[in-house]
Amino acid sequence: MDAEQLGSWEGEDVSIGMIEPRLAELRHRDDGDPAELRTSVMTHIAWVPQEWEQAAAVTRSGLGARHPSRAIVLYPRPDAGSDRIDARVTVEAYGLPGLERHVSAEVIELWLCGNRCVDPASIAAPLLMADLPVFLRWRGRPTFSGAGFERLLELVDRLIVNSAEWRDVPGAYAEAAAVFGRAACSDIAWRRTERWRASAARLWPEIAEATELTVTGPAAEAYLIAGWLRSRLDVDLELKHEEAESLERMTAGETPVPEPAGDEPTPSDLLAAELDLLQRDRVYEAAAEAACQLAPLAA
């Protein structure tokens, strides 16, 4: 379902205080009718470094219709040369099937230039919707112990990462595990393995005898599945991994895990699934913690 843009406003070197009044103006209709009906179920903050900008735009375009939210997209530009915030504020409308009415959602895009990207929490905090859960989608590999990340983490109910975007798995899972107790954490790579995990679960109890797992697929997904089996079955499982763009094959011991039926979920589907979760995913946490203990072996 495509969004119709009801209006937008752009500004350079803006203050955060300017954003809310601009949004209110954009929601207000000129024809004397009441302001646009705004529906939100969350505030969705996205941290999008330059190299992830395009991928983030694609995911967000497939998402808005499913999770009406106030989206705050933060584009860090530490090397921009000056310290300022540039903004683009958009009100989007989604038609209601069978009705002439529509609901609006808000997108606040902020380019954090120079030192303005040091403390993103102080920028996002005044813009959060009251009483609604806050989700943070962090593109790329977070600096888990960085002050900016830490402050942002205090603001949110759920952190969503995609460990497939990290180059240093499985070691990075140890750092990620340090934040598990402080915010609920989701991993898109983990969600992507769900179909295969369901398929593997059908092999229980035989699969509990396996001492070796062979996976052809992205490293993050291979480690997470191996970590999952280790933690759930309490076995000392070894992983043999062959890199591929998507999960293609999996063998537990001598037993091939049947390829799951159906299409692979899109990035928007995966993110949408994470945005439905509010509690900690302790199965994931245990899998990530177990994954960082794995020593990689070539398949």
Add this chain to the structure above:
Amino acid sequence: MATQTSRRLQVADASPDGATVENPLLEGLRLTRTPEPCALVIFGASGDLTRRKLFPALYSLAYRRLLPEQFAVVGVARSAMTDDEFRERMQAGVKQFGRDEYREDVWNPFAAGIRYVSTEFASDEGEDQVTATLSELDKERGTRGNRVYYLAIPPDVIATLVRELGQRRGTEGWTRLIIEKPFGHDLTSARELNRRLHRHFKEDEIFRIDHYLGKETVQNIAALRFANGIFEPIWNRQFIDHIQITVGESIGIEGRAGFYEQSGAIRDIFQNHMLQLVANTAMEPPIDFTADSVRNEKVKVLRAMHTPSPKNVIRGQYGRGYVEGVEVPGYREETGVAPDSMTETYIAAKLFVDNWRWADTPIYVRTGKRLPRRETTIAIQFKRAPHPPFAEVAGDELQPNVLVIHVQPNEGVSLEIGAKVPGQGMAIRTVHMDFLYGGTFRTGLPEAYERLILDAMLGDATLFTRSDEIEEQWALVDTVVAAWRRDRPHFPNYPAGTWGPPAAAEVLSRDGRAWRTH
């Protein structure tokens, strides 16, 4: 926590010492509910329901991969058709009435399991033919003897067909019956039908369908009441002034004179949909959301409803009038309707549930054809604020709060509250707070039949009507119909495009209340 587990997954196994061990790999998996392999047999498959509702629903389930991999559908009807002709007809229905885009890669594998048997219902020969087809499908499609029989057939042949099916039950697999309304035409016939059903099938194998119960917004009544701490404490006679339930249709009888002349509004809507809405609104919190817990609470409400006095039950029949700017004929002018027909197309009633929670709280219900618009709503009107402290506002100007559950269309919930008009002084105006399903959960709402067919395949009867519920519903209807036999109202008594006869408004005006009109 595993949310919904598939029965196909092995959830438990016996350990060497005999203890049951749960599959540890299932925790955290968000698995869809997928039924076991089975064949769905639709009796009455050439009817509109199959083409407009059942097959589009099955296609949507296939689209979402919610059907078992080993699945087959057998259409059974009198009309002569080949398998291919039946498939083509159903394919056209899916394209025309389905909510999902038509995709060959979804339809083709689904269509490969479709068969058609042309036969008289409940003839020995015909049933043998159905049984033989099902046996073939067990071999070809792996449906393992599991059967769901969907009875979309005239009530007079249900009992015979049930006997035929009961006598042909195989030893392998399970059997479930889905039965479309009408389920009997009075208490005696409903009891008799239940008795005949129970001769061959257990109650947990019988799924009496009321498609209203499959609607998301009807299920949301329970979510609204029992998942929110703020509503249940005030959901009683202390805080609620009265309840209004409207099931309005702007359409007429749409060529179904034969059926409607026999049923009228009381049997078409009141006996089933309306009383189910009352029961869902008024029931006590069930201890859990299993079939029997929920149905136990609903049946208590039905038992607690006392017979309304004749002056509190109004029937009507529409005459010629205008609906959405178009002049439409009166009921007696409809094709197939007797020119002196006394069938009611409208019923309004003031009901009471005699229990601790609802004593003396009227539940006003109305349903009719050719009303100004299609609307199903449950309006909970709360008592007025006891003492408005604002000098400029007279007490009777303050509107009471109304919580409206919009079942259809515009599915959602709205709350009317008083708010200060900006400016000097203290003017109060009623404003709406809206929660629109389509606006918040922006996935398309599943059709009621999708949910209900899937639940029946899974053996989950929560959203189906139990035998004692049906009998309580008919008991109430019988008393109303008995009272109606004593008089002969002047029909037609409301023009098409209006909210019913004036007497219906009087039921509320006598109590100092009025029907909601928008």
